[in-house]
Amino acid sequence: MARIEFRNIAKRFGDVEVIPGMDLDIADGEFVALLGPSGCGKSTSLLILAGIYLPSGGDLLFDGHVVNDVEAKDRNVGIVFQSYALYPHMTVRDNIMFPLRFKKTPRDEAIRRVNDAAALVQVGELLDRKPSELSGGQQQRVALARALVKQPQLLLLDEPLSNLDATLRLSMRTEIKSLQDELGVTTILVTHDQIEATTMADRIICMRAGRIEQIGTPDDLYDRPSSLFVAGFIGSPPINLVHGAAANNTVDVAGVPFPADGANGSITVGLRPEHLVFAEAGLPGRIAQIEPMGREVLYVVSTDIGYVRVLEQGSVAGHAAGEKVQIGFDPAKSLVFDATTEKLIDGAHVRPPA
Amino acid sequence: MSAIADDLRRERAGPGRQRNRRRANFVIFLGPAIVLTILFFVIPVIIDVVVSFTDMGRSLQITGFTTEQYEKIFGGDRRLVQVIGLTLLYVFATLAIFNLTFALVLALVTTATNRMTGNFFRGVWLLPRMSPSVLYILLWVWVINPSEFGLLNQILMSVLGLETPIDPLNEAPVMLIIIANGFIGASMGMIIFTSAIRAIPEHLFHAARVDGAGSMAIIRHITLPALRWPISFVTIYQTLSLLVSFEYILLLTEGGPFYDTTVYALYIFRRAFDTGQYAYGAALAVFIIALGVFFALLGWRFFDMQKLLQRPRIEVQ
Ligand SMILES: Nc1ncnc2c1ncn2[C@@H]1O[C@H](COP(=O)(O)OP(=O)(O)O)[C@@H](O)[C@H]1O
Numbered sequence: 001m002a003r004i005e006f007r008n009i010a011k012r013f014g015d016v017e018v019i020p021g022m023d024l025d026i027a028d029g030e031f032v033a034l035l036g037p038s039g040c041g042k043s044t045s046l047l048i049l050a051g052i053y054l055p056s057g058g059d060l061l062f063d064g065h066v067v068n069d070v071e072a073k074d075r076n077v078g079i080v081f082q083s084y085a086l087y088p089h090m091t092v093r094d095n096i097m098f099p100l101r102f103k104k105t106p107r108d109e110a111i112r113r114v115n116d117a118a119a120l121v122q123v124g125e126l127l128d129r130k131p132s133e134l135s136g137g138q139q140q141r142v143a144l145a146r147a148l149v150k151q152p153q154l155l156l157l158d159e160p161l162s163n164l165d166a167t168l169r170l171s172m173r174t175e176i177k178s179l180q181d182e183l184g185v186t187t188i189l190v191t192h193d194q195i196e197a198t199t200m201a202d203r204i205i206c207m208r209a210g211r212i213e214q215i216g217t218p219d220d221l222y223d224r225p226s227s228l229f230v231a232g233f234i235g236s237p238p239i240n241l242v243h244g245a246a247a248n249n250t251v252d253v254a255g256v257p258f259p260a261d262g263a264n265g266s267i268t269v270g271l272r273p274e275h276l277v278f279a280e281a282g283l284p285g286r287i288a289q290i291e292p293m294g295r296e297v298l299y300v301v302s303t304d305i306g307y308v309r310v311l312e313q314g315s316v317a318g319h320a321a322g323e324k325v326q327i328g329f330d331p332a333k334s335l336v337f338d339a340t341t342e343k344l345i346d347g348a349h350v351r352p353p354a
Numbered sequence: 355m356s357a358i359a360d361d362l363r364r365e366r367a368g369p370g371r372q373r374n375r376r377r378a379n380f381v382i383f384l385g386p387a388i389v390l391t392i393l394f395f396v397i398p399v400i401i402d403v404v405v406s407f408t409d410m411g412r413s414l415q416i417t418g419f420t421t422e423q424y425e426k427i428f429g430g431d432r433r434l435v436q437v438i439g440l441t442l443l444y445v446f447a448t449l450a451i452f453n454l455t456f457a458l459v460l461a462l463v464t465t466a467t468n469r470m471t472g473n474f475f476r477g478v479w480l481l482p483r484m485s486p487s488v489l490y491i492l493l494w495v496w497v498i499n500p501s502e503f504g505l506l507n508q509i510l511m512s513v514l515g516l517e518t519p520i521d522p523l524n525e526a527p528v529m530l531i532i533i534a535n536g537f538i539g540a541s542m543g544m545i546i547f548t549s550a551i552r553a554i555p556e557h558l559f560h561a562a563r564v565d566g567a568g569s570m571a572i573i574r575h576i577t578l579p580a581l582r583w584p585i586s587f588v589t590i591y592q593t594l595s596l597l598v599s600f601e602y603i604l605l606l607t608e609g610g611p612f613y614d615t616t617v618y619a620l621y622i623f624r625r626a627f628d629t630g631q632y633a634y635g636a637a638l639a640v641f642i643i644a645l646g647v648f649f650a651l652l653g654w655r656f657f658d659m660q661k662l663l664q665r666p667r668i669e670v671q
């Protein structure tokens with residue numbers, strides 16, 4: 001198992017700077033998620049870790065040793081690609097055994113380890129098939145077995161669940177998580193799905209255009225998003241964001257005055273739908289739309305500051321479309337961002353209009 | 355979208371019009387190919403077979419039908435054995451050394467290097483194929499010129515310090531025709547293998563490297579398995595074309611010295627047009643036609659050439 005450090009790692013492809021300079025520490029045995037929209041450099045970071053790409057600048061350290069010049073084949077990293085990248089002409093058995101060929105593993109032991117790895121991800125019955133004869137979920141398991149069979153010091157997963165259907169994705173999420181717990185291998189999961197990241201990872205690294213926007217536990221990112229980008233990226237249904245002008249302890253949002261603390265100038269207020277409640281007093285509005293979401297109901301409320309999403313617990317809608325409501329919230333849970341820098345303003349809050 | 359609209363329109367137009375239209379399509383699309391095949395394959399083959407059963411000679415006159423040409427092939431012509439042996443050597447060596455191995459090495463090297471360099475190099479390698487045969491052979495004639503002014507001799511004498519110039523045309527004629535053909539033959543395999551290598555998903559190479567494979571292991575376990583089909587195709591196609599084409603040999607050595615570089619196809623040519631044994635040449639040609647058809651069918655079955663007609667397997671760029 002390994003402790004990973006990025007020291008000002010940069011990556012350019014020709015003139016295109018994909019990663020300008022990244023610093024990162026990942027503890028031994030940690031499960032982190034690299035979260036960000038498509039094209040932000042997540043896969044590139046993984047390929048740098050795997051030794052496929054050389055960083056254009058900076059140092060990569062495994063357990064305190066610079067590994068910039070260590071070739072991919074000598075890094076002992078397991079990787080599951082988004083497309084699985086199983087070798088098409090080899091059977092499942094040969095696919096899983098492939099990494100062991102180059103480790104001079106004795107044949108008996110190799111066979112035993114292949115069987116163990118296959119059993120671990122439950123593909124023991126499929127060993128004689130070709131990848132083309134497998135379903136997406138089975139291919140994914142085989143790819144995982146191939147990554148695990150060499151007992152890697154670092155496991156890299158590049159959007160491993162994105163090609164699976166919803167149910168399978170849910171069960172694989174739990175399986176991968178418990179597998180990681182069991183093996184204790186340092187794991188980096190790349191995903192653009194915030195739910196995947198928040199449910200699986202100990203820590204989330206939120207990336208945007210090659211830069212790290214915020215690092216923290218899922219709760220950190222959810223409760224105290226450092227920027228508008230993170231606030232918008234984490235949470236489902238998405239956070240309500242409204243612009244306003246703050247002065248004299250009041251934020252003016254489209255003519256509606258919200259009492260505020262610690263805010264000044266042009267700001268953006270963030271209110272999570274699940275933190276909003278229907279109350280006796282507050283922001284008045286009318287329910288425009290109701291979306292039952294299983295255990296919760298999402299209301300879209302038409303107000304003077306625009307449409308506001310309100311999430312209520314319970315499987316049955318307690319309100320009807322067209323109903324007049326007042327929206328309230330706990331001021332401590334409101335988020336205030338500087339509209340220009342898009343950064344969170346610490347200690348600033350808004351209160352519902354009286 | 356428009357295909358569906360077309361289908362609908364056709365359906366509405368009724369079965370009669372549809373049939374007519376299909377017939378028209380058949381004539382339009384297959385017509386030219388059928389006409390060409392009949393004109394340049396079926397008719398010549400029939401004429402050839404007919405002539406092979408005559409005694410047509412230098413005077414081009416036929417006095418009667420006979421099987422003597424075939425008797426000569428199976429008994430009377432001692433040179434034929436040597437010609438067939440040479441043909442096998444020539445086809446096998448050119449194919450194995452150049453059209454496959456060398457082409458593969460070229461494809462591997464040019465895809466492994468920088469893309470621009472690779473493209474440039476492949477472009478240069480294709481030039482002789484795009485230029486007229488006569489020009490290509492003229493270059494060879496200059497290269498192997500037996501005086502000290504030939505390129506090869508200049509190199510051998512000034513760089514390697516050879517005392518007297520060598521004369522490959524007389525000293526190693528078979529090697530010469532193999533090399534001359536191979537240099538040009540390799541370009542086809544190179545192009546096909548290159549496209550096939552490019553078509554391998556990059557993730558497979560990444561996965562293999564992470565799994566611990568070095569360059570040779572990657573070639574062996576990832577690249578070559580993906581080239582199975584292109585290799586089969588090039589083998590069958592080039593075997594056929596090496597069997598029947600002889601223009602480079604004719605231009606370079608004229609089949610000589612004596613009959614040393616006269617492969618089967620050239621032997622037919624020389625028998626018919628040098629010595630005027632037209633009927634005998636026609637009889638010899640019957641066998642190469644049969645061999646050609648046999649190889650084509652074999653390739654069709656064995657290498658699954660039907661797949662070539664179904665969907666593109668290679669991307670030529
Ligand atoms: N080999 C490459 N050559 C040039 N540009 C690349 C290459 N790989 C990735 N990129 C570019 O780098 C950016 C980040 O890519 P990637 O790391 O794959 O994003 P992600 O995995 O986050 O979706 C993209 O804009 C992509 O076009």
Ligand SMILES: [Mg+2]
Nearest residue numbers: 039042043044
């Ligand atoms: Mg990616």
